[in-house]
Amino acid sequence: xxxxxxxxxxxxxxxxxxxxxxxxxxxxxxxxxxxxxxxxxxxxxxxxxxxxxxxxxxxxxxxxxxxxxxxxxxxxxxxxxxxxxxxxxxxxxxxxxxxxxxxxxxxxxxxxxxxxxxxxxxxxxxxxxxx
Amino acid sequence: xxxxxxxxxxxxxxxxxxxxxxxxxxxxxxxxxxxxxxxxxxxxxxxxxxxxxxxxxxxxxxxxxxxxxxxxxxxxxxxxxxxxxxxxxxxxxxxxxxxxxxxxxxxxxxxxxxxxxxxxxxxxxxxxxxxxxxxxx
Numbered sequence: 001x002x003x004x005x006x007x008x009x010x011x012x013x014x015x016x017x018x019x020x021x022x023x024x025x026x027x028x029x030x031x032x033x034x035x036x037x038x039x040x041x042x043x044x045x046x047x048x049x050x051x052x053x054x055x056x057x058x059x060x061x062x063x064x065x066x067x068x069x070x071x072x073x074x075x076x077x078x079x080x081x082x083x084x085x086x087x088x089x090x091x092x093x094x095x096x097x098x099x100x101x102x103x104x105x106x107x108x109x110x111x112x113x114x115x116x117x118x119x120x121x122x123x124x125x126x127x128x129x130x131x
Numbered sequence: 132x133x134x135x136x137x138x139x140x141x142x143x144x145x146x147x148x149x150x151x152x153x154x155x156x157x158x159x160x161x162x163x164x165x166x167x168x169x170x171x172x173x174x175x176x177x178x179x180x181x182x183x184x185x186x187x188x189x190x191x192x193x194x195x196x197x198x199x200x201x202x203x204x205x206x207x208x209x210x211x212x213x214x215x216x217x218x219x220x221x222x223x224x225x226x227x228x229x230x231x232x233x234x235x236x237x238x239x240x241x242x243x244x245x246x247x248x249x250x251x252x253x254x255x256x257x258x259x260x261x262x263x264x265x266x267x268x
Binding site for chain 2: 032085
């Protein structure tokens with residue numbers, strides 16, 4: 001099976017999870033601030049940070065599974081285009097304060113979450129080495 | 132063309148963009164029904180935000196909440212004709228809201244060349260609710 005087929009499986013699952021989870025979060029909060037997309041991008045950044053760092057360090061996970069989890073699952077799950085679109089919608093509405101919060105929180109929290117994921121992967125790898 | 136001017140009823144049907152009737156959009160099915168029965172007219176409006184009986188928020192500003200935006204179908208007709216169509220609409224709609232309100236039609240005309248215009252062309256500018264439409268007096 002070519003690598004892109006593994007990506008296809010992962011991104012199909014990631015896109016569906018994003019849609020269902022995003023709808024659930026947005027409905028539950030009843031907010032007009034894009035909390036769903038924010039939560040998804042931050043959590044996806046954490047997952048990718050962990051998976052990318054962890055998977056590269058263990059030969060157990062081959063390139064197929066890595067492609068499925070990273071470019072596929074995290075790629076389909078997180079979304080830069082929706083982040084941009086919803087940010088543009090806030091700017092279009094003249095809602096600059098919420099637009100700034102959205103853009104700022106998305107970038108800062110996603111980067112921070114990636115570092116937390118990387119850090120967690122490092123800890124898990126150290127733990128495994130010691131066992 | 133029958134004269135519509137005078138005291139009529141405005142029917143507003145609130146449904147969702149994704150509501151279906153026999154596989155086609157419900158708003159389309161309602162408009163087609165009204166047109167097939169030669170009702171005076173119908174207008175479909177898509178809203179930018181709202182919530183209904185399920186309390187699910189819909190807004191065009193959030194991607195995942197923009198996929199079932201509120202739809203309002205408006206139709207102005209005589210009270211008898213509105214009442215007559217209600218059983219059929221009732222059978223087509225699952226969840227939604229329908230309101231009826233009194234409306235005064237002061238103009239209802241198609242764009243015709245001056246020589247083909249009849250008395251019903253004129254706008255009723257009397258401002259009187261009980262002013263009869265010209266063709267009825």
